[in-house]
Amino acid sequence: MADGGLDIMTGGPSGPGRRRAAKPPSRPIGKRIVTIVIILALLFVGFKVVNKAMDFFGGPADYTGQGTGTVTVEIPSGSNGQQIANILKKAGVVKSAEAFYQLSLNDSRFSAVQAGFFKLRKQMSAEWALRELTDRSNRVEGKVTIPEGSRVTSIIKIIDKSTDIKARDVEAALDKPDSLGLPAEAKDNPEGFLYPATYEVPPGSTATSLLKQMVKKTKDVEKELDLKSRANAIGMTPTEVMTLASILEYEANRDEDYPKVARVFLNRLDQGIALQSDATVAYANGITGDVWTTPEQRDNPSEYNTYEHQGLPPGPIGAAGKKTIEAVLNPADGDWLYFVPDYEHKTTVFSNNLADHERAANRLRDWCRSSKDVDDIC
Numbered sequence: 001m002a003d004g005g006l007d008i009m010t011g012g013p014s015g016p017g018r019r020r021a022a023k024p025p026s027r028p029i030g031k032r033i034v035t036i037v038i039i040l041a042l043l044f045v046g047f048k049v050v051n052k053a054m055d056f057f058g059g060p061a062d063y064t065g066q067g068t069g070t071v072t073v074e075i076p077s078g079s080n081g082q083q084i085a086n087i088l089k090k091a092g093v094v095k096s097a098e099a100f101y102q103l104s105l106n107d108s109r110f111s112a113v114q115a116g117f118f119k120l121r122k123q124m125s126a127e128w129a130l131r132e133l134t135d136r137s138n139r140v141e142g143k144v145t146i147p148e149g150s151r152v153t154s155i156i157k158i159i160d161k162s163t164d165i166k167a168r169d170v171e172a173a174l175d176k177p178d179s180l181g182l183p184a185e186a187k188d189n190p191e192g193f194l195y196p197a198t199y200e201v202p203p204g205s206t207a208t209s210l211l212k213q214m215v216k217k218t219k220d221v222e223k224e225l226d227l228k229s230r231a232n233a234i235g236m237t238p239t240e241v242m243t244l245a246s247i248l249e250y251e252a253n254r255d256e257d258y259p260k261v262a263r264v265f266l267n268r269l270d271q272g273i274a275l276q277s278d279a280t281v282a283y284a285n286g287i288t289g290d291v292w293t294t295p296e297q298r299d300n301p302s303e304y305n306t307y308e309h310q311g312l313p314p315g316p317i318g319a320a321g322k323k324t325i326e327a328v329l330n331p332a333d334g335d336w337l338y339f340v341p342d343y344e345h346k347t348t349v350f351s352n353n354l355a356d357h358e359r360a361a362n363r364l365r366d367w368c369r370s371s372k373d374v375d376d377i378c
Contacts, residue, residue: 100126173208
């Protein structure tokens with residue numbers, strides 16, 4: 001074609017002066033990053049889908065057999081299947097959390113798994129792990145029972161004997177009363193504020209944590225019984241009620257006698273008569289066991305000696321339970337001022353005058369002298 005015609009390849013003007021076709025504008029770098037992120041996300045989702053598919057067809061990674069060695073794991077209260085599966089995986093019990101989790105979804109035994117500490121083995125199959133978690137013999141159930149009337153000295157021995165917590169650790173914790181949560185009225189003295197009950201002591205418990213439980217239980221019971229307002233209604237403070245209740249733990253040994261013995265002491269307090277409780281004398285002299293005391297022991301000048309001092313002692317002489325606390329708050333009606341046990345007839349004799357009381361006391365002495373095997377009560 002003649003010069004100046006169209007280039008048959010480009011459709012544009014021919015010749016060396018023609019313009020090149022314009023290049024498309026480059027994509028902004030921000031859009032490139034977004035594209036990369038989307039691609040990576042798709043790859044990750046694809047990876048998870050593939051893994052799930054592999055689990056579906058081949059099953060999640062799992063050990064076989066009953067495992068070896070021992071390991072203690074804690075299953076917290078309210079844990080679901082996935083959380084328990086994660087705990088077992090972290091402790092080395094199961095090979096994968098997924099193996100146990102899938103089992104928990106499809107096995108009715110999982111509903112029997114309870115919170116607590118369990119002694120298991122490492123490298124167990126998910127099946128064996130579930131079986132062991134539902135076997136109560138694998139549950140680590142450390143417990144300690146504090147009887148009513150227990151004093152701090154005996155509580156130390158009970159904890160030492162019943163748990164892995166040593167006496168020296170309990171004593172060290174008691175030396176730091178401000179860490180136990182004691183109420184202000186305790187005046188840093190834990191006597192009478194370590195509530196008598198049964199406590200769980202899981203592995204790893206410390207003396208402080210256990211003692212704090214006991215103090216909290218005392219506060220909970222006081223709140224449950226509405227101690228503050230009920231004590232005020234009978235003209236006493238909560239500490240005075242707890243103190244008298246602790247004396248009842250030693251001076252009476254039958255539920256039906258608690259309200260009557262409480263009335264005896266309350267009558268004596270009202271009339272300004274010394275309580276003359278052998279239990280307080282025993283406490284002042286560091287005597288454990290029975291409450292029979294000697295004239296020499298009753299001469300002890302301690303403020304806890306209610307032969308030497310009128311009124312209640314400065315504080316509790318032991319851990320009072322609900323029954324004795326309730327007896328002080330709701331004593332029986334009566335004008336009694338004395339009481340003495342009648343072991344022969346398995347009862348208690350209450351009197352409102354000294355002559356009747358002496359006769360009852362003499363009958364007890366005669367019975368003790370003539371009876372056999374009474375060393376533990378006479």
